[in-house]
Amino acid sequence: MKNYVIAHDLGTTGNKATLYDREGKLVxxxxxxxETEFANTGWAEQHPEDWWRAVCNxxxxxxxxxxxxxxxxxxxxxxxxxxGCVPLDKAGRPLRKAIIWADQRSVDQEAWxxxxxxxxxxxxxxxxxxxxxYSLTKILWxxxxxxxxxxxxxxxxxxxDSIVARLTGAFVTDPSDASSMNLxxxxxxxxxxxxxxxxxxxxxxxxxxxxSTDVVGEVLASVAEEAGVAPDTPVVIxxxxxxCAAAGxxxxxxxxxxxxxxxxxxxxxxxxxxxxxxxxxxxxxxxxVPGMVMPTGTMQAAGASYQWTRDQLCAIEIxxxxxxxxxxxxxxxLEAEQSVPGxxxxxxxxxxxxxRSPRWNPRARGTFIGLTIRHTRADMIRAVLEGVTFNLRVxxxxxxxxxxxxxxxxxxxxxxxSRFWNQIMANIFGMPVxxxxxxxxxxxxxxxxxxxxxxGLYPDFSMIEQMNQIADVIDPMPSAQAAYDRLYPxxxxxxxxxxxxxxxxxxxx
Numbered sequence: 163m164k165n166y167v168i169a170h171d172l173g174t175t176g177n178k179a180t181l182y183d184r185e186g187k188l189v190x191x192x193x194x195x196x197e198t199e200f201a202n203t204g205w206a207e208q209h210p211e212d213w214w215r216a217v218c219n220x221x222x223x224x225x226x227x228x229x230x231x232x233x234x235x236x237x238x239x240x241x242x243x244x245x246g247c248v249p250l251d252k253a254g255r256p257l258r259k260a261i262i263w264a265d266q267r268s269v270d271q272e273a274w275x276x277x278x279x280x281x282x283x284x285x286x287x288x289x290x291x292x293x294x295x296y297s298l299t300k301i302l303w304x305x306x307x308x309x310x311x312x313x314x315x316x317x318x319x320x321x322x323d324s325i326v327a328r329l330t331g332a333f334v335t336d337p338s339d340a341s342s343m344n345l346x347x348x349x350x351x352x353x354x355x356x357x358x359x360x361x362x363x364x365x366x367x368x369x370x371x372x373x374s375t376d377v378v379g380e381v382l383a384s385v386a387e388e389a390g391v392a393p394d395t396p397v398v399i400x401x402x403x404x405x406c407a408a409a410g411x412x413x414x415x416x417x418x419x420x421x422x423x424x425x426x427x428x429x430x431x432x433x434x435x436x437x438x439x440x441x442x443x444x445x446x447x448x449x450x451v452p453g454m455v456m457p458t459g460t461m462q463a464a465g466a467s468y469q470w471t472r473d474q475l476c477a478i479e480i481x482x483x484x485x486x487x488x489x490x491x492x493x494x495x496l497e498a499e500q501s502v503p504g505x506x507x508x509x510x511x512x513x514x515x516x517x518r519s520p521r522w523n524p525r526a527r528g529t530f531i532g533l534t535i536r537h538t539r540a541d542m543i544r545a546v547l548e549g550v551t552f553n554l555r556v557x558x559x560x561x562x563x564x565x566x567x568x569x570x571x572x573x574x575x576x577x578x579x580s581r582f583w584n585q586i587m588a589n590i591f592g593m594p595v596x597x598x599x600x601x602x603x604x605x606x607x608x609x610x611x612x613x614x615x616x617x618g619l620y621p622d623f624s625m626i627e628q629m630n631q632i633a634d635v636i637d638p639m640p641s642a643q644a645a646y647d648r649l650y651p652x653x654x655x656x657x658x659x660x661x662x663x664x665x666x667x668x669x670x671x
Contacts (some may be wrong), residue, residue, distance in 0.1 A: 175198075182607070239398040409449075461553050479493040511526075
């Protein structure tokens with residue numbers, strides 16, 4: 163049997179390629195970047211040819227750096243950015259640039275669909291709000307504004323699916339990416355006839371749905387040399403990046419949860435059934451684990467709030483860190499430790515970019531509340547970390563209010579490196595947090611796991627316990643937890659009180 167899995171993670175800034183062996187060990191990695199075009203306000207596009215180039219380049223770099231032979235690759239598999247729209251012709255070639263997840267141009271199409279099917283019904287069927295963020299309205303925008311491209315499109319797919327089509331000739335997707343289209347019946351596992359009819363679309367315009375672990379084809383001889391792999395190499399479809407990250411974080415069983423902390427942040431669970439929030443605050447994706455789904459809540463500015471704090475408040479730390487050749491965040495954390503839990507009565511609302519789940523308020527703004535002449539930069543830095551974490555608790559409680567039991571929170575992403583912030587999370591969440599051995603490779607690791615299972619290299623999803631072990635467990639500190647429990651209702655009340663002010667401010671500008 164061949165010994166290696168190549169996993170590609172087609173992200174927003176570039177493609178991360180990784181090579182794993184049969185023991186689940188990361189052997190090599192490579193990155194190839196590409197650009198996003200913002201031609202108009204609310205638009206965000208990428209060229210699928212750039213994705214293809216990045217996949218080919220990073221594959222060659224992987225094999226060259228590792229010394230692994232092409233004919234020792236057991237499979238190629240994928241994770242990728244979700245909620246996009248890539249129109250392909252019958253040859254698997256893109257007919258235009260891809261409209262990616264960040265694109266918000268299709269608000270008129272969202273309103274058009276809402277006139278034909280209730281938003282609550284869309285949420286019940288798909289697990290998601292009806293939104294211009296998802297693929298459905300982007301497809302309809304093409305129908306309305308670029309009808310020639312719409313008519314000539316054979317299939318509308320996602321980023322990873324477009325590469326798989328080019329590699330294999332198969333037009334397929336998986337439940338996780340399908341669930342990010344506002345078109346997928348989450349419980350039936352099919353394209354929703356009800357929504358398709360309301361939108362005037364045909365299921366034949368969409369890819370076939372396969373399990374994330376399915377081998378969906380083999381690399382065509384006509385593209386193998388360009389792709390840098392051997393002809394007939396099996397291709398496993400993999401999944402959307404969020405679901406692959408869940409698997410890479412070990413969230414593959416009922417009741418487990420993880421918190422990704424990057425520029426944005428989200429909390430996601432693994433459950434057997436969708437979680438439907440009465441106020442439509444959270445959403446549910448398909449998982450890459452067969453029979454599981456992934457309830458999720460996402461905030462906009464987590465690490466981005468701390469980065470803003472660094473750039474605007476911490477010039478001293480930036481200068482000192484440059485001289486010491488360390489991260490300025492290390493010095494910021496040391497400064498914040500000089501404050502106390504609750505930052506001496508200073509609160510920060512982390513809405514620097516509006517807010518998604520569970521507030522769903524694009525007009526929300528960042529705010530310091532309680533600032534006095536006695537407060538220090540240490541208080542302000544600490545308040546930012548606490549405010550982000552309070553907001554993550556709002557997401558967490560949207561799930562626990564539905565009766566979901568979560569024993570511990572796994573952490574991945576660059577923000578998980580700070581033990582100081584880990585301790586704040588444990589205290590505010592009121593549960594142990596588990597920092598994993600590998601924090602920033604979880605997405606491609608989850609894809610590699612699906613691929614290895616698909617070709618029999620790995621036994622099942624429990625393999626992740628060997629691939630990404632828990633490196634550290636941080637338990638809540640009772641006194642700090644009690645202090646945060648007193649402040650948490652104040653944090654929520656502050657948002658509620660300011661919500662109308664945000665509206666007034668937006669109208670005044």
